[in-house]
Amino acid sequence: MDASNPKIELGPRAVCQRCVLPESKPDIWLDGAGICNICRDFDKQNNGHEQVKFLESDFIKILNQNKSKGKYDCLIMCSGGKDSTAALYYMKKRYKLNPLAFTFDHGFETEDALENIRNAVDILGVDFILFKSDFMKEMFAQIVRTGSKAVLCHPCSIWYMGVTFDMAARFDIPMIVAGWTKGQATHQPLMSRCGCNAHQAEFVSMSKATQAFLDQYTQENPKYKDFPRSMEEVLTLAKKRHKAMVVSPHWFLPMDAGVYVEILKKELKWKFPRLSYPGLSTNCYLNFISVHNSMKHFGYTHYHVEMSKMVRASLLSRQEALKLLEINFDHGVLQHVMQKFDSVKGLK
Numbered sequence: 001m002d003a004s005n006p007k008i009e010l011g012p013r014a015v016c017q018r019c020v021l022p023e024s025k026p027d028i029w030l031d032g033a034g035i036c037n038i039c040r041d042f043d044k045q046n047n048g049h050e051q052v053k054f055l056e057s058d059f060i061k062i063l064n065q066n067k068s069k070g071k072y073d074c075l076i077m078c079s080g081g082k083d084s085t086a087a088l089y090y091m092k093k094r095y096k097l098n099p100l101a102f103t104f105d106h107g108f109e110t111e112d113a114l115e116n117i118r119n120a121v122d123i124l125g126v127d128f129i130l131f132k133s134d135f136m137k138e139m140f141a142q143i144v145r146t147g148s149k150a151v152l153c154h155p156c157s158i159w160y161m162g163v164t165f166d167m168a169a170r171f172d173i174p175m176i177v178a179g180w181t182k183g184q185a186t187h188q189p190l191m192s193r194c195g196c197n198a199h200q201a202e203f204v205s206m207s208k209a210t211q212a213f214l215d216q217y218t219q220e221n222p223k224y225k226d227f228p229r230s231m232e233e234v235l236t237l238a239k240k241r242h243k244a245m246v247v248s249p250h251w252f253l254p255m256d257a258g259v260y261v262e263i264l265k266k267e268l269k270w271k272f273p274r275l276s277y278p279g280l281s282t283n284c285y286l287n288f289i290s291v292h293n294s295m296k297h298f299g300y301t302h303y304h305v306e307m308s309k310m311v312r313a314s315l316l317s318r319q320e321a322l323k324l325l326e327i328n329f330d331h332g333v334l335q336h337v338m339q340k341f342d343s344v345k346g347l348k
Helices: 037-046 056-065 082-094 111-124 137-146 153-170 201-220 231-241 257-268 286-298 302-312 318-324 331-341
Strands: 074-077 099-105 127-132 175-177 245-247
Touching (some): 074 082, 074 153, 082 099, 082 175, 082 257, 099 111, 137 153, 137 201, 137 331, 153 175, 153 286, 201 286, 201 302, 286 331, 302 318
Parallel strands (some): 074 099, 074 175
């Protein structure tokens, strides 16, 4: 880390003693024991019962029920991270399917991630499409420039899922495979919102801010007049054109990340990026600004929500989650990303 760029310091907040969500009223609050309302609601809903666990046999049934009649059995959303790369590896090597690897680059993908993707598709010998577009750049710039509380990752997720469904329709592919973990989603309705369910208490304020921005911005800018306002709208539009099941093998397989990371390193030359947030993850450059803004406006990010789910499900310890969520980048990183907006008209 560059000593000339001080580490980002964000105001301290009380954090739930069970998960890793901070108090952020009116959506998240702590009781007298220091436990958040989300954890308390989780206990009430489960009422001492074990959560339903998916088995690999369930996944095999899904694969059999969604067999392709065309060239490709599935479309793999590849970010270059360990989870999506493992998903590609499993579909090709474990289940002997013919996948089409698909990467969407909005202009902020990292060199490390793209190298991981190219190594994987070359070694596995799968067809690969890289979709690169600056379509979202003006919208991203507006969010950053105005200091909007809209979460950058949310409209980006809406955009890339729409593009993914379009790609599946173009090649008549019946199944879209993501690298989403159990903390991001575990079943079709929630999963289809990319783990960010606007109706969950943790996402209410974030969703309202993003929705308000999209409502106004898309009305004022003809370029985005047809941009979907929500993931539900993306799904509705997608179903009219082409029906595709969306699923992740990580919900069904018992192997944890530590196991498949070693496989990826050995067989696909996969590497952890030099810098990414959260720790041990792979995300785009824009993610650093999104994380910084979310912490500033709300006190937490969607990664805190995902890891809290995993802590409650005993898939990750609270200590491990807190370590992974430590801010590991400085203002120099933010300035580097901001330079990518220099070409956008009117950006200061």
